[in-house]
Amino acid sequence: MSATAYNSVAWFEIGTDRPAEVRKFFGELFDWTFAIGPEGELSYQEITAPGADAPSGGIFPSGGAAPDYAIFYVVVEDVAATVERAQELGGKVIVPRTEAANGLVFAHLADSAGHHFGVFTPPAV
Template structure:
């Protein structure tokens, strides 16, 4: 994976089992429980697209605790520098950065016109 390219997608679902059934039938996606965020109180499934062996996206169980959403994540070299750069250009940090149990650090932001996007990097 190269820096500054979309490397992950994610959506939040209030009815995750219903969403999984839909996307399985629609695109052939498989879902695999990801325990890395459980310690922080989140239920999350990795999405494995046909032809891939590892997840390339994920589904957050929102359980009516937050709005449903869809967002893309860009793989970057230094998350703190990227957040600062976004803020310098009119963007806003929504949450994060957070590092999960597999040492992936991610954050959610809004661009200067209000669209959400995410950043992620691998913690050394």
């Protein structure tokens, strides 16, 4: 992640209550491969495109807890400051600043026109 410039799109995510179907569709359409964790369908699944050095997206199995979505994530230096600035510009918080166990910090926002997107700061190395 160190080669990615701040304020650039660095990740995408597909949230779905039908991860196997989504995995099959995009796998066949784009030849994407998926790293499925030890919990199978219940775990986050990283997506790697053919020829890529690393994953660039993931599938979040929502279990129906949220509507299906597909969003992009922008890597930022400070998630809290970005959330605050987005709100100043008329954006709304969908998922507040959240820190994962591994140190990844993220939030989901809507721009002033209502488009859903995410921001994140990777875990410290």
